[in-house]
Amino acid sequence: MTPAIQREDDPPPAFHSKHYWKIAVLANIKDDNMSKPEGVPPDAFADFDHIEMVDALRAALETDGHSTVFIPADRELPYTLRDEKPDICFNLAEGLGGDAREAQAPALLEMLGIPYTGSRVLANAISLDKTLTKRIWRDRRLPVAPFQEFLIGDEPLRAELKFPLFVKPSREGTGMGVDINALVNDEKELRERVTYIINMYRQPALVETFLPGREFTVGLLGRSDAKLYSRHPEWYEKDGFHRFPVLELDTSHSTTPWIYTNEAKSKDVGEDGYLGYFCPAEVEPELEKKLKYLALRAHQAINSLDVSRVDIRLDEDGNPRLIEINTLPGITPDYSDLCLQSKAEGISYEDLVLDILYLGAGRWGMIPPHENGAKRKP
Secondary structure (H helix, E strand, C coil): CCCCCCCCCCCCCCCCCCCCCEEEEEECECCCCCCCCCCCCCCCCCCCECHHHHHHHHHHHHCCCCEEEEEECCCCHHHHHHHHCCCEEEECCCCCCCCCHHHHHHHHHHHHCCCECCCCHHHHHHHHCHHHHHHHHHHCCCCECCEEEECCCCCCCCCCCCCCEEEEECCCCCCCCCCHHHEECCHHHHHHHHHHHHHHHCCCEEEEECCCCCEEEEEEEECCCHHHCCCCHHHCCCCCEEECCCEEEECCCCCCCCCCCHHHHHCCCCCCCCCEEECCCCCCHHHHHHHHHHHHHHHHHCCCCEEEEEEEEECCCCCEEEEEEECCCCCCCCCCHHHHHHHHCCCCHHHHHHHHHHHHHHHCCCCCCCCCCCCCCC
C-alpha cells in the first residue's frame, strides 16, 4: 500500500516494511540528433538529460541493493507509472513545456500517491519562474539586483534600472535564452532583446541590472530532520543542512566572457571555450559564510526540500546578490555543479544520490527515523 502524502512538518509516519525498492528514474532525454519542431527556440530541450547520466544514476542507486527502471517523463508517464508500479521515483523530470513545467511530474506523483525525491510541486513551480522567485526573496529582504519583468515589450523602464542590463527568459533554466546579446547597453538594444525573448520563448522577459562581479554556486542537502534518515548523519549540521563547498564559475576564458551561456555550459571539460570551475573557491571566510547563509535562506524562502543549488553573483561593490535557485540540480558525474562540489569534499557520487533518495523516502515513511543518526541497515 502506498503511504499517505506527508507534509514536511508532519510527525514521522509508520515504517514501510519493504527494505529494497523498485526505483523509477524520471527524466527527459535528449540526444544530439533529435529534431526540433518548427518555431521552437534554438536551445530548446537544453535542460534535458543524456541517457548516460540516467545510466550512471541507476548504477549508483543499485549499489545499495535496489532495482531501478528508467521511465521517460513524456506524455505516456501516467500509464507507464501504472504499469511499472515503482515504490519511489527519483525525479529529474524537466516537464514538457508550458507554465511551471518542472512541477508537472511532482504534481502527477502527488495525485497518484507515489513517493518521490526532491522538492514538491509548489517549490518546483516557483523556482522555474525567476521573476516570482526574486519577488519572494526581495520580500524576505534577501539581496537581489534591481529587476523588471516585461510582458509585451514596450513597458517604460523603471528608474532604478541602469545600463548595462541583462535580459533573459523569465521561466527557463540551463542558460536558455542567454547568449552574447543578453547583455544590452542602451534603449535600442534593450527593446530588440526583450521583443526577441517574448516572441521566441513565448513568455515574459526578465531584465536585471548587470552584475559584473565574481559568480558562485552553493549546493545544499538536507532538511531539519535529515540526520534521522541519512546514511551519513555526520554530514549535517545542527540545523539539518549540509553546505557543499562554494564553487566559483570563471567565464573569463569562455566563448562569452562574463556571460554564463547555455553554449558555454554544454562544452566538455577542458574543451576550448569551456568555463573554469574552482571548488572550493578561494574566498575570504566572511564571504564564504555569507554565501552559504544566503543560499540556505533562498532555499527555505520558497520551501525547497532536500537538495538545491543557488547561484549568486557579486555586484560592482562586491556585495553578493541572489540570481536564481535550481530545485532540480543536474547530477551528471564529474560534470554537474553539484557533483563537482560533492567530489571536492570527498563525497562519492553513490553516496550523494543515495542520500537524496533516503531523504525523500524518509518523508514518505519508507524508512524509520533513527534516533542517534546511525546508518540505515537494509
